[in-house]
Amino acid sequence: MTMHRPALDVELLYRDADRMTCRTLRAGRLPAMERDDLRQELMLDLLRRLQHLDPARGSIGAFAQVCFRHRAQRAVWLQRREARDRHIYAHLGEQVSAGHHDPADSLTLRLDLGRVLSRLSPPQLATVMTLLQQDASPAPRTTRHRHLQAVRAQLAAAGLQEAA
Structure with missing residues (x-):
């Protein structure tokens, strides 16, 4: 049937x-x-x-x-999640560049971010840079989301839980 x-x-x-x-x-x-x-x-x-x-x-x-x-x-x-992530990474970038907090914390954060950023692939690094600049990425939304997931995993693995 x-x-x-x-x-x-x-x-x-x-x-x-x-x-x-x-x-x-x-x-x-x-x-x-x-x-x-x-x-x-x-x-x-x-x-x-x-x-x-x-x-x-x-x-x-x-x-x-x-x-x-x-x-x-x-x-x-x-x-909405992508917008929230863009805000979080922009805030991290401001913390690193502004220097309004303890210099020791700033140095530690810079070293941690430098260590994490050195492990990222070129597309992941481009995603992070786009998020920090708050520009619209030319990449499709699904591609940006996939790269962002990988960046989150790298940040969590590096011990930066508040950024992941």
């Missing part, structure tokens, strides 16, 4: 993804330049999850809405 799959109305799904994208950008206060990327992420996530669709439990439209909502929430969470 073969399972009957409902026909896909791709245009309708695309419009639903576009609506969810606009809603997410507004609610999550994400930059408008993320619109195409987010819409593409929503559609790709739906295509990946389509194999789990059970027509007996609901329509493809309802399934798509749930997939879109979950992926959109995750995108907002990742964007």
Whole structure:
């Protein structure tokens, strides 16, 4: 017995993804330049999850809405986490360069950061420098996130838990 799959109305799904994208950008206060990327992420996530669709439990439209909502929430969470990380690394950079605190602590922090930065790969180092400068990176968000995870692991391994 073969399972009957409902026909896909791709245009309708695309419009639903576009609506969810606009809603997410507004609610999550994400930059408008993320619109195409987010819409593409929503559609790709739906295509990946389509194999789990059970027509007996609901329509493809309802399934798509749930997939879109979950992926959109995750995108907002990742964007906020990235902004928080940018703030933390900028604060670390200010502590190192400002010298407003104990010189011994400053020297220790500089040595620790120097040790960690010497272990980073060129893409990871570029990610850290971008975060310290608070510039928009030309790299895709997923690539920046992957490099940031590796940088966090290096900082934690070096004993800089407050920065990881």
